[in-house]
Amino acid sequence: MSIKHGLLALLERGPMYGYQLRSAFEESTGGTWPLNIGQVYTTLGRLERDDMVRPLPEHDGGQRSYEITDHGRAELTIWFATPVSHADRPRDELAIKLALALTTPGVDAGAVLQSQRTATMRTLQEYTRLKISATKPADLPWRLVIDAMLFQAEAEIRWLDHCETSLIRHAPAPLITGAPSDADILPEAIRR
Amino acid sequence: MSILELRQVHRTHGNGDVAVHALAGINLTISPGELVAVMGPSGSGKSTLLNLAGGLDRPTSGEVLVEGQVLGNLNRRQLAGLRRHSIGYVFQDLNLLPSLTAGENVSLPLELDGLSVRKARRQAIAALHEVGLEDLLNRFPDDMSGGQQQRVAIARALVGDRRLVLADEPTGALDSVTGESVLRLLRARVDAGAAGVLVTHEARHAGWADRVVFLKDGVVVDTSGPLSQPEDLLPSVGAQR
Numbered sequence: 001m002s003i004k005h006g007l008l009a010l011l012e013r014g015p016m017y018g019y020q021l022r023s024a025f026e027e028s029t030g031g032t033w034p035l036n037i038g039q040v041y042t043t044l045g046r047l048e049r050d051d052m053v054r055p056l057p058e059h060d061g062g063q064r065s066y067e068i069t070d071h072g073r074a075e076l077t078i079w080f081a082t083p084v085s086h087a088d089r090p091r092d093e094l095a096i097k098l099a100l101a102l103t104t105p106g107v108d109a110g111a112v113l114q115s116q117r118t119a120t121m122r123t124l125q126e127y128t129r130l131k132i133s134a135t136k137p138a139d140l141p142w143r144l145v146i147d148a149m150l151f152q153a154e155a156e157i158r159w160l161d162h163c164e165t166s167l168i169r170h171a172p173a174p175l176i177t178g179a180p181s182d183a184d185i186l187p188e189a190i191r192r
Numbered sequence: 193m194s195i196l197e198l199r200q201v202h203r204t205h206g207n208g209d210v211a212v213h214a215l216a217g218i219n220l221t222i223s224p225g226e227l228v229a230v231m232g233p234s235g236s237g238k239s240t241l242l243n244l245a246g247g248l249d250r251p252t253s254g255e256v257l258v259e260g261q262v263l264g265n266l267n268r269r270q271l272a273g274l275r276r277h278s279i280g281y282v283f284q285d286l287n288l289l290p291s292l293t294a295g296e297n298v299s300l301p302l303e304l305d306g307l308s309v310r311k312a313r314r315q316a317i318a319a320l321h322e323v324g325l326e327d328l329l330n331r332f333p334d335d336m337s338g339g340q341q342q343r344v345a346i347a348r349a350l351v352g353d354r355r356l357v358l359a360d361e362p363t364g365a366l367d368s369v370t371g372e373s374v375l376r377l378l379r380a381r382v383d384a385g386a387a388g389v390l391v392t393h394e395a396r397h398a399g400w401a402d403r404v405v406f407l408k409d410g411v412v413v414d415t416s417g418p419l420s421q422p423e424d425l426l427p428s429v430g431a432q433r
Contacts, residue, residue, distance in 0.1 A: 114406070114413060114414055115414075117406070117414075118404075118406070118414045118415075118416045119416075120395075121231075121395060121398065121399070121404050121416040122416045122417065124395055124396065124398070124399040125398075125399050125400075125401065125402075125404065125416065125417055127399065128396075128399035128400050132376075132379065132400075150396055150399065151396070153395070153396075153399075154394070154395045154396040154399075157395035158395065161233065164233070165233065
């Protein structure tokens with residue numbers, strides 16, 4: 001997704017100027033995607049160049065509003081009609097990190113996995129809390145954005161569970177360095 | 193005072209070489225207003241933990257306390273009484289009695305506990321009201337949807353003055369929105385002062401908890417949360433005596 005399509009969707013509601021667009025954008029993404037005003041104006045500039053928005057005369061306060069053009073509207077329709085491609089998303093750092101953890105000597109992949117699971121679980125708890133507090137009917141768009149993040153976090157935890165099971169099944173037999181008598185002396189320690 | 197406390201709880205099935213350590217030294221304290229989720233792979237000891245907390249099973253060693261009472265010190269009758277009036281159970285399979293109406297299903301444990309039929313019915317109506325199903329008072333389980341049945345089961349678990357709610361995959365096969373309403377109810381009850389334990393495979397459901405405990409091979413391997421009031425992490429042992 002691009003800021004471009006987000007702004008077009010907002011302008012479809014009616015003309016707005018830069019600061020209004022920024023706050024409307026942040027509101028509709030539940031504050032999960034902060035924008036700076038520079039990004040908004042750069043994007044508006046490109047949209048104007050591509051004939052997707054047009055500036056209106058300045059207000060009394062010197063604010064210049066923009067409105068969407070027919071060309072912009074057509075672009076927006078195509079955007080809504082096109083599914084998001086996985087290839088457009090950035091590479092998954094976590095998957096790469098776990099793959100490296102498995103092959104790097106001295107790294108406990110199980111521990112990497114568990115610490116990620118706990119961190120993701122905490123994120124999930126925090127999102128759920130946000131969601132519980134959003135109870136008004138007007139909060140529905142925001143709730144759906146939170147749900148998207150919730151389901152993504154859940155998918156990540158499921159995937160981690162799956163990795164862990166695979167790790168247990170396919171782990172090479174541990175190297176036993178101690179003499180057998182050690183095991184007889186320290187049954188309690190081993191059980192832990 | 194904590195509502196549920198597990199002190200160095202071990203549960204071993206079998207003896208000698210074939211012994212299985214279902215739980216190996218669990219310590220867990222749950223206070224009023226706290227919902228704790230227990231997660232872990234199959235065989236990690238989740239269900240054993242829930243059965244011990246609910247007095248349905250006894251630890252091999254260690255102690256389980258519910259509202260300050262050591263379950264091991266109670267006789268059968270006392271334990272049954274405690275289970276009836278202090279602990280609410282919500283299981284995956286709803287266990288509603290098909291020959292009883294929603295209202296009768298909810299009031300049955302109260303009547304077993306010696307309450308008059310009239311009082312029990314009044315409390316059952318209040319409990320059904322809490323889950324938004326007052327209108328289904330006289331409906332039989334077979335004439336209700338899965339979501340409605342599960343809410344009745346929750347009303348039954350919460351009826352009266354139960355302060356410990358134990359839930360094992362309570363959203364079962366419900367769709368995600370209906371399942372969420374079940375969790376919302378559980379959360380609301382806990383926020384009103386009960387303590388809850390939620391055993392689940394689903395991370396999204398565990399997200400409703402204040403704390404998530406990860407079990408593996410009968411031990412706690414990690415904990416996520418609590419999200420606020422970190423001082424709750426430090427149980428004041430002296431104050432509980």
